[in-house]
Amino acid sequence: MKAAAFFAPGPPDVLQLIELPRPEPGPGEIRVRVRAAGVQPADLAVRQGWGPPGIEVSYPQILGNEFAGTVDLPGPGVTGLSPGDEVLGYRTLGCYAEYLVVPADQVVARPPSLPARIAGGLSGAxxxxxxxxxxxxxxxxxxxxxxxxxxxxxxxxxxxxxxxxxxxxxxxxxxxxxxxxxxxxxxxxxxxxxxxxxxxxxxxxxxxxxxxxxxxxxxxxxxxxxxxxxxxxxxxxxxxxxxxxxxLGSKRSAARLSDLVTLYRQGKLRIELRQAYPLEQAAAAHHDVGTGHGRGKVVLTC
Missing domain, CATH: 3.40.50.720 (NAD(P)-binding Rossmann-like Domain)
Incomplete structure (x- = not known):
């Protein structure tokens, strides 16, 4: 699979498109074919050398903490999710990739009215x-x-x-x-x-x-x-x-994310998409977010 990763801290241009094996889901996990992944200020901080609490940054490190995509392979013991189901969710690092593995309780269903590009940037913000x-x-x-x-x-x-x-x-x-x-x-x-x-x-x-x-x-x-x-x-x-x-750190949960999806589906929440960049332009996406004062969300598409 293709992924946007970096081998040492630095400016946006340290991000590279690399090839890695597809990850395999363990018990209680699912593999997701990613369609969109949000770009957050926290991603920029990790790229510059900051380490999220309790997380060891290892190289090559894939960035990204939110995503939307399609269930590709449920792991052992997973029920209620099948290949082809449209989902959005969150994890810590690893989302700037064509595939990722995530605990099944960290995703929610993506309704048809919520475009994948919007869904990919919903969880973080x-x-x-x-x-x-x-x-x-x-x-x-x-x-x-x-x-x-x-x-x-x-x-x-x-x-x-x-x-x-x-x-x-x-x-x-x-x-x-x-x-x-x-x-x-x-x-x-x-x-x-x-x-x-x-x-x-x-x-x-x-x-x-x-x-x-x-x-x-x-x-x-x-x-x-x-x-x-x-x-x-x-x-x-x-x-x-x-x-x-x-x-104020984010207290992430599937229930909280589901509340946001419901508000969007009911027309009570508007999400502004600033720009969608292809995965190979992750460095440009980081330049964009790093300028500050932008309106709305930047995402990567896979």
Whole structure:
């Protein structure tokens, strides 16, 4: 099978298309023929030398933590899944490949209304956003500030918060303001004066905030939100402890992913696809995600 992997940390160009044997599923596992795999900021961090907690990076290392595809071969003891079933799911590393093996309880059915390219990028951003909105206890009495609101995680987070009845303010580049308005979000531009601009559109204050942008957004949230337990970040690795706010890791599960699929199928969740790259252009996909301030999700197709 073909896979996009790297042999040593470095810039995007260390990613290479290589040939590897197809993996074999063990008990309770399935082999999936991958159709699309999402590209996440965490993938870029691993490529640059970061190791996910509890995971040993070994070379050649295949990246990718989310996918959509077709069941190719169920392993021993697997019931309820058959060859040809359309699924989406998650695992830690190994998704930038034509085939992968994953525990059967880490996939859910992909309905026909959910395109494979969208499904391939749903789990990472979707489950991160779903976890964040849940952990920050966002509800109808809240004014919720989301930094990088037009990005992959932000796009899902603002929609989930709106479904929960919250007023949502989102920071984004001006080119994405109309997009945020279409999601029911009050847009605010990045840059100097951010705190004052947020206060101008939130006269009754901000009660919770999710940072998917970095240090500037997180520092602004600390000025705006009184309860630091209701401020979370998914990107400011080196700052959250100093500021006394929360690191929000994704609590992935098939049940959480299934909730997101249901919302999409019901027309309550919109997923923006920024760009789909073929597997051999994994380096270009990493360049794209690394630019920041992009709208929606980048995926690789196999």
């Amino acid at each position: 979707g489950q991160t956003a779903h976890t964040a909105v849940e952990e920050l206890k966002v509800g109808p009495d809240d004014t919720f500030l989301v930094h990088a609101a037009a990005g992959a995680v932000g796009t899902v987070a603002v929609q989930l918060a709106r479904l929960d009845g919250a007023t949502v303010i989102g920071t984004a580049s001006p080119a994405n303001h109309d997009y945020l308005r279409s999601l029911g979000v009050i847009p605010v531009a990045y840059g100097d004066g951010l705190v004052d601009r947020v206060r101008a559109v939130a006269p009754h204050g901000v009660t919770a905030s999710l940072d998917a942008a970095g240090a500037d957004g997180l520092r602004a949230a600390v000025e705006l939100v009184a309860d630091r337990h209701r401020i979370g970040t998914i990107v400011a690795f080196d700052l959250y402890r100093e500021l006394g706010v929360r690191w």
